Amino acid sequence: MPAGHFTSFHPPQRTLMGPGPSDVNPRILEALSRPTIGHLDPLFIGMMDELKSLLRYAFQTENEVTLPISAPGSAGMECCFANLVEPGDKVIVCINGVFGGRMKENVIRCGGQAIIVEDPWGRAVDPSKVEAALKANPDASILAFVHAETSTGALSDAQTLAKLAHDYDCLCIVDTVTSLAGVPLKVDEWQLDAVYSGTQKCLSCIPGLSPVTFNDRALAKVKTRKTMVQSWFLDLNLMLGYWEGEGKRAYHHTAPINPLYGLHEALCILHDEGLENSWERHRTQHNILKAGLEKMGLELSVPEAERLPQLNAIIIPEGINDAAFRSQLLKDYNLEIGAGLGASAGKLWRIGLMGYSANKGNVLYCLSAIEALLNK
């Protein structure tokens, strides 16, 4: 048993320019501290309805089933796979970074068979390889890919990949954790079937929630499953009784009230700014960052046409100790940038320009801090 007195934790004011969480807008932090009300309170339910409308706007969809899962993006991913994959299902999984690999893990744990299409880390998914895999596996029922690979900073062509999936009679599951609100994402126009995202990237909300959206094609598959969804917590059929129930909501689990206030606020901020303006802002700040980095002789690792503006993977210059450099940035500048993940650990830095963090002040601060430390 712990002895002595424990005191409140007072975090420092960091500048968050890693792969997420991004800097949280103070409006959102304030929203989190508003009085907790009940999860079945009519006023809370009204807020939820508004939140769902705002999520539809962010996803550019009219999908009825658009809601935040009460857990982080990894649970949103699992929600899509657990509901759509049945034992024996063949799923084509595109792997061009860490999160494609996690998709494969999910397929296997659902009893599915994963057919892997591999692309180099730091590159987009190659549609021609995907088409070959679809052709070679006519019994595949799902294509899964990551729109914006957080581990490498590469953007894939979700519209083209979704069209291929449908041409070969597959559904698609799309990871938009890092793309939502940062680059164009048009769920309805591109006909993305099951989509999950996160809150701590370009929405600049706190981590812990995972917005998802399912179209009718995806729902039809969920509703005609032969087997029970293996997760009770993530079973869409049960969840809908709470989120979609007209008039009377069936109790499923207790929603995380205050984080949902935060997400509502984040989506109001996005709606006020306008989605296109948000995309444009991410692009503009990326250009400023890129120019500054190149002036210092630093190189981005992803080819220009496949680059995410909101996640910039930079080749660590020779002779620099990765961990020591990032520690120093944190210590001297309260500035967090990201390490490389998996195969790129020690080789790449990842500088996030996500949501509220994508502003000129942050970009110039980050450039100055890196320059100062490199020249130390």
Added chain:
Amino acid sequence: MPAGHFTSFHPPQRTLMGPGPSDVNPRILEALSRPTIGHLDPLFIGMMDELKSLLRYAFQTENEVTLPISAPGSAGMECCFANLVEPGDKVIVCINGVFGGRMKENVIRCGGQAIIVEDPWGRAVDPSKVEAALKANPDASILAFVHAETSTGALSDAQTLAKLAHDYDCLCIVDTVTSLAGVPLKVDEWQLDAVYSGTQKCLSCIPGLSPVTFNDRALAKVKTRKTMVQSWFLDLNLMLGYWEGEGKRAYHHTAPINPLYGLHEALCILHDEGLENSWERHRTQHNILKAGLEKMGLELSVPEAERLPQLNAIIIPEGINDAAFRSQLLKDYNLEIGAGLGASAGKLWRIGLMGYSANKGNVLYCLSAIEALLNK
């Protein structure tokens, strides 16, 4: 796409005396709004270590593996079952309310076989029935029961049930969502093997996190599984790389930073008060509430010896329209009390006295409001 301007959601100040969420201590609401830092930030990791020590205190355990799952209590439940139950495992499940039923659902979805021991709603689990089931099923490997049934207000004898489980060579999984910090709960002394709880009950934190603790016996079972844990998100083996990794934390998922500030604060408050004092306070406020209700002629439905102080199930007097009455309480008094769940819908009210809500001001306010409406 939503037209017009969306505005911030400003919830009213309710008094929460339902089955949870309970009133959140203002210290915790303030903690939620502190600056977000990275989930791999050394200062965050230090906070997490302290949080785990404080959770051990709350659970009265020295279990190394004691941590908050990044999702609500339902996910904590699923974490225990998904890690401990393998396909074909026989699990004895005690059902004396809604949450025992949910345990059964979990067993089935994990491919296990559920042997049900039923007791009437509103009564404790009967150890003699449990012993009979253990005797009749020598191949059972787990006994699962709810310590404090939130749906009915009945307290079961966790120590006796755990001893029975061990006598018959079973592990026990125990739901302590509503008991933690509200009534005596001694994980080590009672030898509870796998235990989950929630944050929005007697800890008076916001909903959305689920503290769990596993002893060595439970971990041995997790580590010697023949099959993979079916959930990636809830796989304890993966989670431990993040929560328990010495020096270097393996990235699993992005922890919900700010809600964890809130839980840390809630546990500091509990530690300051002292666990025994918290139990005593719940008992004292219950006695005041009970006296007041009985004076009005209202009856508690659970026999005195099996009653939870923190959740009071009251028989709705004849001639009272349940839904209309509770709506009026909310409208006229900003006071939330709980409805009956499942079989007791329309028959019972559930008045919570949990955590910060268990204070004399709330009790007297609640009694006055109910009396005024009953006499209207």
